[in-house]
Amino acid sequence: MxxxxxxxxxxxxxxxxxxxxxxxxxxxxxxxxxxxxxxxxxxxxxxxxxxxxxxxxxxxxxKAGAAYTASSSAQSYSYGDAAYSNASANPVMQRVRMAINNGDISMAERLLNETQEHDAEWNFLMGVVCSRRGWMDDAKRCLETACRMDPGNVEYRQALQMLQNTASYRPAGYHRGGTMTYDDTCMRLCAGLACYSTTGCPIFCCI
Amino acid sequence: MFGYVRPAAQHLDEAERQRFRSAYCGLCHTLGRRYGFFARWLLNFDFTLLAVLLSLGTPTTSRCQRCVAHPCRGCDAMNASPALDAAADRSVVLAWWQLQDHIADHGVWKSIPYRLAALLYRGAYRKARALVPDFDAAVQRHLRELDERERARCASLDAAAEPFAALLSEIASAEPDETRRRIFAQLFYHLGRWIYLIDAADDFKADAKSGNYNPLRCRYEIEGDTLPDEVKSALGETLDASIRQMAGAYALLNAGEWTAVLDSIFYDSLYGIGKAVLSGVYRKQKRRIRRTKEEPI
The missing domain is CATH 1.10.287.110 (DnaJ domain)
Known part of the structure; x- marks a missing residue:
């Protein structure tokens, strides 16, 4: 061990x-x-x-020596992708949900692309497929459309909220904001050695 | 398109900055040794990062080496390693195909400098192609795809960024370990997506003038040559999403001695560079650093 x-x-x-x-x-x-x-x-x-x-x-x-009771201070978390198991009235969308749950994203995408009618559920499932592939902007666009088409749907709203969840780990001492909230007044980038200028001519740094 | 990713100096002490510098110099020496003097001009920061990531897990050593830019004092450069070789081979192949792209995009007269450069790099490219034939084929495939999407004036940021992201992701195949390959593939994909989108924002004005395709113009239907504030914040959000994916993948690697340098990239400087590009100060900042040698590494 x-x-x-x-x-x-x-x-x-x-x-x-x-x-x-x-x-x-x-x-x-x-x-x-x-x-x-x-x-x-x-x-x-x-x-x-x-x-x-x-x-x-x-x-x-x-705690050896003292009576040890399996402490549950170590928390258990649940990983894995959200299950999209809500029943669908549309048999094709049901197959898409099954494909997503099985992790077969390309199959889900093919089925979605073959569908003519782009209703709220289609947009929702397309958003999920995009999100799995790392296509964040398209995912957001699709999920927003789904929420607009069916504002009362909790499943769609939750998926959009999860996508917009900006939780991310940073060690202590690092800022917590994103690109647009970054305070660049204190930003100093490591510059290059500038061994070569942009024209490609070597610059003699230490003569 | 390259050269955006650099560590943020404020989180690093002199020894850590020196460490990144040694990787940069090491890649330069590797390019020179394997592909001749002119290949050193293909050196850039993004491939330095790739070399560092690929080298994680194997201890790196460095020694003082002289070069044309540092003929007397020399500088500390990372010794030859499979990771540096892998990064050098791939940067030659990619530079060659980007050069070919420029030749195709420009007219007979304007393409002359690119044709001359192609003449200069022909030998280097042939050697690199023999070493990494799969990567060479993948680059051609992805750049062709990128060209098709750009010609079709693709209105999806993700679809436009996909070929370049997938291309960088191919570099992960240099990694023999299955788990690490998966982590690298995810990390490099989002690095590629981030670079492509940052580059689109950086070139927005120039593209507006020349009428060239720009994914941001098509996605947000922008008239004029400046990015509106609401577009900047939407773009900032989607850039953040890619940085988070990169940071999540990076957290699964054991960075060892490179922890401080890589932490400063994935938890800080990517956000800062994005902000600088979106607020239009990035190019100016680059010039200022170069002119005053504010923070020479």
Missing amino acids: TDPYKVLNIAPTASDDEVKHAYRELARKYHPDNYHDNPLADLAQEKMKEINEAYEQIQKQR
Whole structure:
């Protein structure tokens, strides 16, 4: 079994608080919210399992002697893509939902492209397919259309909310905003060596 | 199209900046060694990042090496490694096909500089093609697809960005480990998508003047030569989505000694570069850095 301290990236001499802090930081990093509709969700889930096991093991070791009760301080998270199992009146859309749930995105896309009528459900499912492929702008466009066509539908609204969820992990000390809210007054990029100017002529830097 | 991705200096100490510089110099030396002096001009930051990512997991070493730009003092450059070789081979192939694209896009007279450059790089390209034939075929396929979509004035940002994103994603196939290949494929796809969209925003004014295709104009139906504020914020959102996907993939890699450099890229500078491009200060900033040598790495 791998060293639990190595998994949490701390020294075996770390205090209880440090262990907890390291665990929480990693749990934040691999949180399912960061991997929604992400093809790497299964790998994040594996990481989270490793971290949970390491944390439990350290707790167990530290409480050895005292009666140990399996503490549930390590949280369990649910990963994986949302299930699109709502029944559909349209048999083709039902097949699309099944294809999405089986992870067969190209099949779902083919079925959608063959459909003539683009109703709210079609837009919703197309949005889900786009989101799985990383086509975020098209996904947003389709889900917005679905919500506009059927404003009362909870499933469509939730999918749009999930897409607009901007949760993401950043280590302490990094800003939390996005591109448009970035404070660029303090931004300094590492410039190049500028060994070659744009015309391609070498610049002699150290003569 | 290349050269946007650089670490944000404010999160790095001198040793970390030096580390990134050594990768940059290492790639330059690798290009020179494998493909001759002129291939060094193909060096760019984005391929430096790719080389760093591909090298994760194998310890890297560096030593002081001299070059034309640093003939006396020399500079610390990463030693030859399979990751640097992979990045060098692929940047030669990609540069060659981008050159061919320019030749096709320009008239007889205007294409003369590109034709001369093609003459200069013919030998390098032939050598690279023999080393990475699959990548060469993939680049041709994806660039053809990109050309078709641009000619059809594609109004979807994602469909327009797909060929370039898929092209960068092909670089992941250099990785032998299955899990890491999956992670790289996802990371490089969104890096490609981000670069394509940033480039479209950066070129918006120039494209408006020349009448060239620009995906942002078609997607948001913009008249005039400036990006309206609501388009900027919509574009910012979709760029953020790609950065989050990259950061999610990066978190699954063990970055080891490169943690500080890569953290500063995926958690900070990509946002900052996006902001600089969208607010129109990016090119100016680049010039200012070059002129005053504010933050030489």
